[in-house]
Amino acid sequence: MPQLIRLAAALSLSLAGMAAPAQEGPAAFDPADFGRIVIQPRQSTGGPVLEQAFGNYQNEPVIGYGAASPVVRLGRPVGRLDMKFRDGKTGFCTAFLVGGGHILTNHHCVPGMDGDPGGADSGLAAAQLVLGxxxxxxxxRVEIFEVAPEIVETSRALDYSVLTVRGAPEDRYGIMELADADPExxxxxxxxxxxxxxxxxxxxEGCAAATPAVSxxxxxxxxCDTLGGNSGSPVMRLTDKRVVGLHHAGDSRxxxxxxxxxxxxxxxSTVLQAAEGTSAPPVSATRDEGAQCSTLWREARSMGCAGYEAYLDACSSHVFAGMARRQVARECAAAxxxxxxxxxxxxxVDAAGRGxxxxxxxxxxxxxxxAVIEVFPGxxxxxxxxxxxxxxxGRGAPGEVVILAEGGPAVLWSAEGGGLDGVTIRHRDGRSVAVEVTRGALTLERVTLDSDxxxxxxxxxxxxxxxxxxxVLPGAARGFLVEGGxxxxxxxxxxxxxVAGLEVARDARPDVRGNAFRDGRGSGILVTTGGAGHFEDNRIEDNALAGIELVGSARPDLRGNVIRGGGQSGITATEGATARIEGNRITGTAMAGVExxxxxxxxxxxxxxxxxAQSGIYVHSGGGGVLQDNHIDGNAFHGLSVKGKGRLIVRGNTFRGNVHAAIRIREGGGGTYEGNDLAGNTGGGFVIEPDAGTVLRQGNRE
Known part of the structure; x- marks a missing residue:
């Protein structure tokens, strides 16, 4: 905080007459390093320093917070933009995904465009976005995506540029949410x-807006402490992690x-206005909501019963809500x-008083x-x-029969039978669940669940x-949480x-068939210590973490599921988990198909x-098991990558079209490999590094 006080004092004396420092190009690196992940920057020469540290440098490695930390998840749409220019120069900056296949960075990161009055010529010969x-x-685990050299939109005055990134990385890495508001x-x-x-x-640490925040x-x-290469970084407010600024410069003077x-x-920006994730500030949203409710109230008075019901659905806590309820009870019952x-x-049961x-x-x-309870629209x-x-x-069209609960569960069930059918449940309480079965049996069918x-x-x-x-609509931490039975x-x-589309915990043994778990911010299915069950013919697509994550599971049966895309592995097994994984189709994952x-x-x-995007199967850190009769094709790294001690049997598998070797073994990895077909991989059959453990091979075709 002393940094912030010192900063505020300096700004209060000097902001009014101070000019912004000139901008320089991106930090450079050896052209031979283009396309690599680990590169060495060259020292910038001349010009002002655009980024600096205040006191002790406190720009920390994200990995220090843990691979599964919220910080790592928050930064997934943020990448390194590597550039090679036609004049032989190089540079890197930071850029981030903003939706619509676009990335946002600084104008000064692509200085070649300054020579083109139309702004379309970036001067780039090649560019790539390094994510993960x-x-x-x-x-x-790192992925590289091609960036088109043409400029989509740019402004020298506002020091921003929008470029196109190919390969749809936002499907797996998400986008940064932009805030149309200044920080306090x-x-x-x-x-x-x-x-x-x-x-x-x-x-x-010590990272805050000045007083005033905007000069x-x-x-x-x-x-906030920054260095060369931070140009183009998102500046996020702590409260909701939305982007309030595009970092671009510093001045040691x-x-x-x-x-x-x-x-x-x-x-x-017309491009960013149309991008997903742009959001208004919460204070303005509150004002807008009040204005909308006042408008709905005026409309309701002219429309009658239907208008009052629409107003109450949207504005249950508005100042005129009590009057609207009395109006509905008095007038609409006879309508x-x-x-x-x-x-x-x-x-x-009828909200209009007719039952x-x-x-x-x-x-x-x-x-x-x-008994049967029939609930009519309302x-x-x-x-x-x-x-x-x-x-x-529920007796009505979808969405017409609504149970609305705030501050506790919508349904608390302890009966040994019966059920809910054809209703919509709206639940607003982050500390509880929408429907909770404490004991007993519930049949829940054709219900729409909207919960946070x-x-x-x-x-x-x-x-x-x-x-x-x-x-189950987006918003809940878990779609279904099964803790027993x-x-x-x-x-x-x-x-x-x-967190997960489905979480199975303790000694639960559910039968899970034909479901879809998609677009989650965590795993599609999470089975934790002691959990098991049968999971068959489910579609698990485009979740931010693993498609199915097994953490200490007790031999669940995963059979015939389709797992596509996602930000991590298709199936991850860890912490002593056992499982039968058979006949599943796993495609297009950002990490290993099975880890x-x-x-x-x-x-x-x-x-x-x-x-x-990486190896088909990745076994490491003491993992083991049996891999048999699998088809492992067309993966961007190896078919099977093995490192670290663990007991592994690999038998009768077919490896085709993997970019590197069919099987790579290193760092103490070993196992028994017999009867595998390893022909047709770009990097050959086996690659066994000098530091590998004991490897037994028999009858493999290379």
Whole structure:
């Protein structure tokens, strides 16, 4: 904090008349290093220093926070931009993914464009974006994407350029969210980038906006430590991790660093305005929401019943909400005849007052064992607790029957039977779950779950629940959390879960068939210590971490699943996990198709593992098991990479079209290799390094 005080004092005296320092080109490197991951920068010559440290340099390696840390996940869209110019010069900066196949960096990073009045000629002969360069000791996980040399959009005055990156990296690495707002004075910030071309670093200690945050010249002033190569780094506010500035310069004469406010760039950029992830600041959002609710209230008064219902759905806590509810109860009940139950003897719940109940919780409390409760369109506020076996059935089009709960679970279930069918559950409480089965059995079918909680559905002491054809919307930490019993999960779709689409824990043994787990920010399926079960014919696509992650699992059966894309491995087995992995198709993963480490020993039989960005199977750090009858084709590294001690049997596998060798063994790795077909790989059959352990080979075809 003394840094910030010193900075604020200096700025208060000198901001008004101070000119911004001139900008220099990107830090240079040896042209022979272009295309490599580890490169050595050359010392810049002449010109002002554009980045600097304040006091003790505190720009820390991201890997120091741990490979699975939130910092590493936050920095996934941030990469190193390596450039080779037609005049023989080189340079690197930082750039980050912003959506639409585009990256954002500084204008001064591609100075060749200054000679072209139209701004289309960057002067680049070649460029690449290096993503995933976090651990300098493990470059197998790094990916390189081609960057088109043509400029999409640029501004010398605002020092930004937008370029096109090929290969759709945002599908696996995500994008940075841009904020159309300046940070508050003194607000804490983070900067993630590649100083001096090194592996990813973060500046966070003493990193804050100045007072005022934005100078009269329109620069975002900050005290974050940076070095050459940080140009083009995103400046993020700590509160929501959205990008508030594009770092571009520093000046040792005045003792501060500078960024271009993202608000100014967004105002000038037609490309970024259309990109995904742009967001307004929370304060403005609150004001906008209030204005929208006032508008909806005025419309509701002219439209009548339908207008009041729409207003209440969107604005349940607005100032006129109580008046709207009374209006609905008084006027709308007579506007239509009472709904007729479709099941003889069913209890009827209708928000407009046309049935036996207007409150769902009251109907549940009054219902006898085995009753049917028919719920007609409307929004029913507050959670329900179900202790007797009743069937709650929504009677309306999708989205018309809504259970809305804030501050606790929407459904708390302890009955030994019954279920929910055809309703929408909206749950707003990050500390609880939308539907929780504490014990008993629940049939949940055709339910839309919209939750920001710990899980959309949590099954604790399960006695035979069935979850079928449900739709889990993005927002919950977990789509389904199964902590006991053997429930059936069938034909559900889970999108955008923050931790896992499905987490199986403790001694749970679920039967999971035909589901889709996709676009999550964590793993598609996570099976932790003691968890098992049967997982068959599921589609697991484009999750930020592993498709299926097995951590100390007790031999789950993974069979016939399709795993595509994703930010890490298709299947990861670790911490002594066992499993039967058979007949799965794993394609296009950012890391290994199957990764085995830390004492895990799965049986991997008859899988099709192809077209991954690294090795097909990666066994390391004491991993082992049996690999048999797999087809491992077209992966960008090796078919099988083995290092570190572990007991491994590799038998009857076929390796084709892998970019390097079929099998590479090193650093104490060993095992038994027999009857494998290793022909047709670019790097040959076996590569056994001098530091490999004991390798037994018999009957392999090379």
């Amino acid at each position: 360069y976090v651990d300098p000791g493990n470059v197998e 004075s003194g607000e804490f910030l983070w900067i993630i980038g590649h100083p001096q071309g090194q592996a990813q670093h973060i500046s966070r 009269r010249e329109g620069k975002l002033m900050h005290s 005045s003792g501060y660093n500078m960024a271009i406010p993202m608000r100014a760039i967004l105002a000038a 239509a005849p009472a709904p007729a139950p479709t099941v003889s003897g069913a209890l009827v 036996g109940y207007t409150d769902l919780a009251e109907a549940v409390h009054a219902a006898p064992e085995g 929004t029913y506020r507050g959670g329900i607790e179900v202790r007797q076996a009743v069937s709650i059935v 909680g710990l899980a959309a559905v949590r099954l604790r002491d399960d006695r035979g629940s069935v979850l079928r054809r449900n739709d 053997a429930p059936v999960l069938e034909d559900n779709e889970v999108r955008g879960a923050r 085995i480490r830390e004492g895990a020993a799965p049986e991997v039989f008859g899988n099709d593992i192809r077209d991954g």
